[in-house]
Every structure is written in C-alpha cells, then in structure tokens.
Amino acid sequence: MSVSQTDPPIPAILYGTAWKEEATRGCVERALAAGFRGIDTANQPRHYHEAGVGQALQAAFEAGWLSREAVFLQTKFTPPDGQDRRIPYDAGAAPDEQVRQSFRSSLENLGVDRLDSLLLHGPTQLRGLGPADWAIWRALEEIHRQGGASHIGVSNIDPDQLAELCDRAEIPPAFVQNRTFLRPSADYAVRALCAERGIGYQGFSLLAILPRVEADSVLMEVARRRGWSPAQLVFRLCLDRGILPLTGTTDPRHMEQDLAVLDQPLSRAELGELQGRLP
Numbered sequence: 001m002s003v004s005q006t007d008p009p010i011p012a013i014l015y016g017t018a019w020k021e022e023a024t025r026g027c028v029e030r031a032l033a034a035g036f037r038g039i040d041t042a043n044q045p046r047h048y049h050e051a052g053v054g055q056a057l058q059a060a061f062e063a064g065w066l067s068r069e070a071v072f073l074q075t076k077f078t079p080p081d082g083q084d085r086r087i088p089y090d091a092g093a094a095p096d097e098q099v100r101q102s103f104r105s106s107l108e109n110l111g112v113d114r115l116d117s118l119l120l121h122g123p124t125q126l127r128g129l130g131p132a133d134w135a136i137w138r139a140l141e142e143i144h145r146q147g148g149a150s151h152i153g154v155s156n157i158d159p160d161q162l163a164e165l166c167d168r169a170e171i172p173p174a175f176v177q178n179r180t181f182l183r184p185s186a187d188y189a190v191r192a193l194c195a196e197r198g199i200g201y202q203g204f205s206l207l208a209i210l211p212r213v214e215a216d217s218v219l220m221e222v223a224r225r226r227g228w229s230p231a232q233l234v235f236r237l238c239l240d241r242g243i244l245p246l247t248g249t250t251d252p253r254h255m256e257q258d259l260a261v262l263d264q265p266l267s268r269a270e271l272g273e274l275q276g277r278l279p
C-alpha cells in the first residue's frame with residue numbers, strides 16, 4: 001500500500017455524515033471542532049450530502065486551523081442500484097467508468113485532490129462477486145495505484161464475498177465497513193477474516209445493541225462506575241475488540257462523549273468481567 005509521509009493517520013473513530021442533508025456542513029464543522037479527524041461520506045445523494053462535507057472542510061482549511069494532512073477523508077462509490085434519480089455519474093457507462101466519474105465528482109464535492117480511503121458501498125449482487133464487482137474493484141485498484149486514494153475498501157460485504165475479494169484482488173481491501181450487530185453473530189466471520197488479513201474493520205449502527213446493554217446489569221454497573229453513558233460503553237467495548245466505530249451523532253455533547261472514551265481503555269479486569277456479555 002503506497003501511503004505517503006503526508007497521509008493523515010488512520011483515526012480511531014470516524015464521524016459519519018449520512019442522513020444530514022442541509023445540516024451536513026454544520027454537523028461536520030462541529031465534529032471537526034470537537035476533535036474528530038476522520039470523516040466518512042459517500043457520493044450517494046440519496047443518503048449523503050457530500051458537497052456539504054466539502055463546504056465544512058474548505059471553511060476549516062481556509063480559516064487555517066485544519067490542514068488537509070490532518071484529516072482522514074473516506075468516501076464511497078455507490079453502484080446504480082443504491083442511488084435514487086440523482087446518480088452522480090453516467091449510469092449508462094461501464095462500471096469501471098462509473099467508478100472513475102464518481103471518484104472525480106467526489107474530489108470536486110470535497111474540494112480535495114486525493115482521498116485517504118475510497119470504498120465500494122456494497123457488492124452489486126447478494127451472493128458472490130460478479131463481473132460488475134470485479135470491474136469496479138479493478139477501477140478502485142487503478143485509482144489507488146495512481147495515488148488518488150491511499151486506501152481502498154468495501155462495505156456491506158459477507159464473509160464469502162470478502163474471502164473471494166481477498167483471494168482474487170491485486171490490491172486487497174484495506175477496510176471493511178459493515179453493520180456489526182445486524183445478526184446475533186455480530187458479523188464475527190467478517191471480523192475474524194479482517195483480523196487474519198490485517199484489514200481494518202469499521203462498524204456502523206453500533207448503538208443498535210443499546211437495548212441489550214441497558215438490560216444487562218453487569219454492563220450497566222461498569223458504565224456507572226466509569227461515569228459513562230451506555231452508548232459510551234458500547235463504543236469503548238467496540239474499540240477494545242478492534243472495531244473502528246462510526247458515529248453520526250448530531251449532538252455536540254454526544255460528540256464529546258464519543259471522543260472521550262478513546263483514551264480510556266477498559267482494564268484487563270473489566271474486560272474479564274464483561275467477557276461474553278456483548279457479541
């Protein structure tokens with residue numbers, strides 16, 4: 001992986017920008033001011049306002065308190081099936097050309113000349129990887145080789161697809177971004193494969209597990225002792241399990257709380273106490 005000296009470090013937590021529409025710029029400005037140094041977005045107008053992310057970044061760059069090298073920028077190529085009518089590339093073009101057009105449009109939206117990470121939002125088919133997925137992946141590899149994205153990766157992928165991708169890719173994924181607690185197995189097979197292959201695992205919708213945490217008196221007692229909210233405990237437990245969390249909170253107090261747990265690891269005794277209590 002050709003990561004240059006000036007690349008920003010991979011952050012311990014990512015600020016997610018989905019579903020914020022016109023509020024995107026303000027949320028990203030608040031997240032950057034709170035201390036987030038990793039931003040996740042997508043060139044998918046249906047769920048993300050990528051240009052709003054760009055406006056927040058440009059404002060911070062121009063004000064001089066943030067440099068491009070200090071912030072890790074990740075976006076996604078979303079295939080046509082994941083878009084609404086506002087497709088940010090020629091949907092009639094071949095998949096590899098769609099990736100190139102989407103990438104150029106992302107650079108323009110974000111106002112930058114390179115990305116730190118570019119993900120395939122999800123394979124184009126439910127099982128296995130087809131010709132379109134491979135054309136997309138080859139285009140991502142090319143963008144990486146040309147220095148357009150320091151890392152490439154994939155989202156919403158199952159264990160068999162990930163194994164296939166790792167086996168046949170010329171440049172294997174640096175990141176997987178998945179909904180961790182979608183199934184009771186907590187995406188264990190994908191997480192294990194990531195650990196084995198040195199792939200960074202990013203988890204979203206982590207707070208879906210909150211009802212289970214709140215119903216567990218042992219977990220709640222650890223949160224109480226630490227002075228943490230149940231959400232903070234979830235993020236901390238995820239960090240301790242090697243999951244890079246995404247949070248898309250709009251609340252400045254939650255932003256601070258989510259960042260606060262980064263440098264407060266659970267002790268070995270606490271981890272022992274909590275073993276097996278969260279999937």
Ligand SMILES: NC(=O)c1ccc[n+]([C@@H]2O[C@H](COP(=O)([O-])OP(=O)(O)OC[C@H]3O[C@@H](n4cnc5c(N)ncnc54)[C@H](OP(=O)(O)O)[C@@H]3O)[C@@H](O)[C@H]2O)c1
Nearest residue numbers: 016017018040155204205206231246247248249250251254
């Ligand atoms: N790859 C994909 O397909 C995909 C899919 C979904 C999401 N994502 C990414 O993941 C990001 C996060 O999405 P998400 O699904 O995890 O949900 P989220 O947007 O982070 O929403 C979290 C919800 O929990 C609430 N909350 C309460 N306490 C919180 C705390 N301490 N910290 C954070 N939130 C708290 C938030 O409310 P407040 O706003 O009031 O705090 C919000 O309603 C997205 O923005 C996107 O970047 C990717």
